[in-house]
Amino acid sequence: MRMLLIHADYLEYEIRDKALKNPEPISDEQRKGRLDEVLAVFISVEKVDETNPEEVVEEAVTEIEDVAKQVKAERIFVYPFAHLSSELAKPDVALEVLKKIEEKLKEKGYEVKRAPFGYYKAFKLSCKGHPLAELSRTIVPEE
Numbered sequence: 001m002r003m004l005l006i007h008a009d010y011l012e013y014e015i016r017d018k019a020l021k022n023p024e025p026i027s028d029e030q031r032k033g034r035l036d037e038v039l040a041v042f043i044s045v046e047k048v049d050e051t052n053p054e055e056v057v058e059e060a061v062t063e064i065e066d067v068a069k070q071v072k073a074e075r076i077f078v079y080p081f082a083h084l085s086s087e088l089a090k091p092d093v094a095l096e097v098l099k100k101i102e103e104k105l106k107e108k109g110y111e112v113k114r115a116p117f118g119y120y121k122a123f124k125l126s127c128k129g130h131p132l133a134e135l136s137r138t139i140v141p142e143e
């Protein structure tokens, strides 16, 4: 898994077109989304993650929470992003991993949004620019 973590004044998105034949079904209210004072986490789920998705979810949540505590972010935006890796996991595995990350972060008390999966989206992001505002993490499941 590859993650790009951006501490931002806001992240907002708007659905444009389908990027997959069968994207995640969404409600009208999910066609747009915005969070202010947010840790935006752009995630590419990778093929290697398919060997142990549960472990990758646990490690991703640990890494995300670690950064959220460092930058004092209470809101997290989980954003599916297929451009951090050339070895992407299958969409059905990727979606399940992203849903589990969202669920576990909510259980930990964070306000969490997850951008819809399988769509081309317009987005605006306002990075805060402090030294910890742009971080990346790579997670590989144990053999």
Ligand SMILES: Nc1ncnc2c1ncn2[C@@H]1O[C@H](COS(=O)(=O)NC(=O)[C@@H](N)CO)[C@@H](O)[C@H]1O
Residues within 6 Å of the ligand: 019, 020, 043, 044, 045, 046, 080, 081, 082, 088, 089, 090, 091, 094, 116, 117, 118, 119, 120
């Ligand atoms: N492994 C993945 N990790 C994260 N997001 C993914 C993954 N696979 C698919 N997606 C989601 O599905 C969208 C399209 O994925 S994609 O790999 O770019 N595929 C396409 O663009 C297709 N139009 C051609 O393959 C992405 O924008 C993202 O929302």
